[in-house]
Amino acid sequence: MKGFIQASLIALAVLSAPAYAGDKEAKHEAKAAVSKKAEKLAVININTADVNQLQLLKGIGASKALAIIEHREKNGKFKSFDDLLKVKGIGSKFVAKNKSTIAF
Structure with missing residues (x-):
């Protein structure tokens, strides 16, 4: 039973990691786009x-x-x-x- 729980937790972590990484990348890209627009507008x-x-x-x-x-x-x-x-x-x-x- 203990091995099953550990395996389940590892599988859950592995499966959720790509979703989290993609979300983090999307936020970073959005910030970069806003920053570039702000730089263009700045005098x-x-x-x-x-x-x-x-x-x-x-x-x-x-x-x-x-x-x-x-x-x-x-x-x-x-x-x-x-x-x-x-x-x-x-x-x-x-x-x-x-x-x-x-x-x-």
Whole structure:
């Protein structure tokens, strides 16, 4: 009897695991989709954004985000995309990808 109960519990765990895993994956995918939509809708003020906010921009990692902040602290606020191009590692492709997401 003890072996039957153990076998039943193992079978139940094995059969329910895929359903739980799929549910967990579906929730993760839904969160990722919402996060991507939120990122697309967000406008980031290049003059006030912190490192984490700057990394939401396409093509910006931690080092470029820090370069933007350092340039801003040294030279003052950015007034145009031309000012942003003066940051080492920031080029016209970056500006084109993020033009609708950046505010001054």
